[in-house]
Amino acid sequence: MAAPDSGDRPNEAGIIETQALTRSFGDLTALDAVSLQVRPGEIFGLIGPNGAGKSTLIKMLTTLLPPTSGTARVAGFDVVRQPAKVRAHIGYVPQLLSADGALTAYENLLVSARLYLVPPAQRAVRIEAALKLMDLEDAAQRLVSGFSGGMIRRLEIAQSMIHEPAVLFMDEPTVGLDPVARRAVWDHVRQLRANLGTTILITTHLMDEADELCDRIGVLHAGRLEEVGAPQELKARIGPEATLDDVFAHVTGTEITTAGSYRDVRQTRASARAHS
Numbered sequence: 723m724a725a726p727d728s729g730d731r732p733n734e735a736g737i738i739e740t741q742a743l744t745r746s747f748g749d750l751t752a753l754d755a756v757s758l759q760v761r762p763g764e765i766f767g768l769i770g771p772n773g774a775g776k777s778t779l780i781k782m783l784t785t786l787l788p789p790t791s792g793t794a795r796v797a798g799f800d801v802v803r804q805p806a807k808v809r810a811h812i813g814y815v816p817q818l819l820s821a822d823g824a825l826t827a828y829e830n831l832l833v834s835a836r837l838y839l840v841p842p843a844q845r846a847v848r849i850e851a852a853l854k855l856m857d858l859e860d861a862a863q864r865l866v867s868g869f870s871g872g873m874i875r876r877l878e879i880a881q882s883m884i885h886e887p888a889v890l891f892m893d894e895p896t897v898g899l900d901p902v903a904r905r906a907v908w909d910h911v912r913q914l915r916a917n918l919g920t921t922i923l924i925t926t927h928l929m930d931e932a933d934e935l936c937d938r939i940g941v942l943h944a945g946r947l948e949e950v951g952a953p954q955e956l957k958a959r960i961g962p963e964a965t966l967d968d969v970f971a972h973v974t975g976t977e978i979t980t981a982g983s984y985r986d987v988r989q990t991r992a993s994a995r996a997h998s
């Protein structure tokens with residue numbers, strides 16, 4: 723794993739640390755004084771209704787959006803004062819399709835290796851390792867346009883970790899995948915963490931994903947970080963039989979029924995299409 727200059731990572735306790743991190747858009751406070759600590763090697767999930775502030779938080783942590791106030795450090799570096807250092811130590815898997823269908827898996831990985839400034843002498847070794855880790859060795863020379871959704875997602879994860887970042891951000895990593903492909907992605911994310919010790923922060927609208935994949939979860943609602951804890955802890959706070967859906971509903975109040983979760987919207991849209 724790429725190590726920052728010695729002395730540049732003062733606090734390993736929180737590889738992601740925010741203090742009263744706030745972002746406003748005009749009168750709207752999209753993220754409201756969020757203080758969060760993610761531990762090294764954790765898989766941390768951010769959940770919350772549409773508009774809760776998940777993307778805004780990720781954009782600030784990945785240096786794409788400046789905070790209005792407060793501070794954030796990622797891998798020991800301040801997102802405002804040391805953005806280039808932060809970028810060198812993170813990977814980002816966006817929700818939108820990012821692999822190039824006109825290239826093979828190997829070629830996609832080569833593009834990423836160049837983009838992330840992996841030294842030429844190390845590129846082939848890194849690409850082979852990434853293909854192996856994501857179970858794509860047999861598909862290395864195939865065009866990505868013929869890949870399944872799950873294979874594309876695994877390739878995109880491989881691309882985002884080719885420079886072996888300390889922290890990987892994933893925006894809804896399994897959206898649109900069937901349950902089998904979803905589980906395969908979860909397994910590979912766990913494998914990535916086991917092999918490289920990568921700290922992983924995901925956003926998700928899928929409660930089973932948050933429950934099964936994440937060591938801890940943060941529940942955002944209207945810009946505020948309302949709850950943080952292991953899935954079991956959060957459920958136990960509600961009651962002995964509580965599910966994570968119950969936690970979500972409890973924290974977010976009535977908004978889940980009025981605004982609807984992403985899954986609800988998707989299902990509604992799917993059935994609307996089927997009936998049209």
Ligand SMILES: Nc1ncnc2c1ncn2[C@@H]1O[C@H](COP(=O)(O)OP(=O)(O)OP(=O)(O)O)[C@@H](O)[C@H]1O
Binds near residue numbers: 779
């Ligand atoms: N560039 C922007 N300009 C104005 N308002 C914005 C901007 N970006 C986000 N917002 C607003 O900030 C709030 C938080 O948005 P954000 O995208 O962070 O939510 P989210 O939790 O990621 O939602 P979703 O689950 O739908 O992706 C929303 O009210 C959104 O409309």
